[in-house]
Amino acid sequence: MITVEKYHGTGNDFVVVEADAPIEDRASFTRRLADRETGLDHPDGERVGADGVLFLKLDASTAPTRVEMTLVQPDGSVAEMCGNGARVVATWAAGRTGDREFVIDTPAGEYPAEVGQEGVAVEMGEPTFDPDAVPTTLDEPLIERETEGLTVTAVNTGVPHAVAFVEDVAEIDLEAIAPPVRHAAVFPEGANVTVASERTDGSVFGYDQRTFERGVEGETRSCGTGAVAIVAAAHELGRVETDQSVPVHPPGGRLVVTRTADGAILQGPVEREFETTVPADGAVAER
Numbered sequence: 001m002i003t004v005e006k007y008h009g010t011g012n013d014f015v016v017v018e019a020d021a022p023i024e025d026r027a028s029f030t031r032r033l034a035d036r037e038t039g040l041d042h043p044d045g046e047r048v049g050a051d052g053v054l055f056l057k058l059d060a061s062t063a064p065t066r067v068e069m070t071l072v073q074p075d076g077s078v079a080e081m082c083g084n085g086a087r088v089v090a091t092w093a094a095g096r097t098g099d100r101e102f103v104i105d106t107p108a109g110e111y112p113a114e115v116g117q118e119g120v121a122v123e124m125g126e127p128t129f130d131p132d133a134v135p136t137t138l139d140e141p142l143i144e145r146e147t148e149g150l151t152v153t154a155v156n157t158g159v160p161h162a163v164a165f166v167e168d169v170a171e172i173d174l175e176a177i178a179p180p181v182r183h184a185a186v187f188p189e190g191a192n193v194t195v196a197s198e199r200t201d202g203s204v205f206g207y208d209q210r211t212f213e214r215g216v217e218g219e220t221r222s223c224g225t226g227a228v229a230i231v232a233a234a235h236e237l238g239r240v241e242t243d244q245s246v247p248v249h250p251p252g253g254r255l256v257v258t259r260t261a262d263g264a265i266l267q268g269p270v271e272r273e274f275e276t277t278v279p280a281d282g283a284v285a286e287r
């Protein structure tokens, strides 16, 4: 049996495993554990599943401590980056080391992160609209372009997002409209599909967010790279001013995105849910 921990960042939930755990096939381990009906059990008996498994390797020989993060998704693919995952990783590493600052190594690059009173902040780097980087098949940035029925702006915030500004995210049938965009030919590596609507009621400015994720192939409760993508696209389209801290509200909580000279900071809460043991092949007993 393997000891695993469960964390969530604003409802985007992950199983956390040490990278040296004796797991032969990470893809099938994750496919099995992530399943919401037949996967990971809460110690109280409830089936919970997850949005993916974070395989983590701590290297405390450098300052700040580095953590190598590999996120395997419910379909068995590896995500280059995950904003909420990175926030979970920093929280996990803080529990292990007592440190507060970390560098998180991902396939998309290095991300400095800090565990603070106001939640966990990750320096997300500079979002890019460059068609080669998103990637798209176009020669120019894909900005407010009709794509499979949705007007989207394509931005890479560690992973590709197609962002659409809509009147009210609650009115959108995401499971119906997102898959054609997620698989559109213009995105050779696919795209996460993020819809946003402006919060104009009361005095609080911000965005409501919903994201349909590649790799999960469904909606998640929160998506950090998606929150950054909303603010980057809003900025590109002249909807917000530079350097403004923007609250973004996914279904699972509240994130804050702050633009900086060299990119964006993603901030929000993380919770450790429980620890349990699972078989090394991820096959949780049938009930």
Ligand SMILES: N[C@H](CCC[C@H](N)C(=O)O)C(=O)O
Residues within 6 Å of the ligand: 012, 073, 078, 079, 080, 081, 082, 083, 084, 085, 159, 160, 192, 213, 214, 215, 216, 220, 222, 223, 224, 225, 226
């Ligand atoms: N939920 C993650 C994003 C995972 C990206 C992944 N779904 C992909 O691009 O394949 C986040 O908080 O940023």
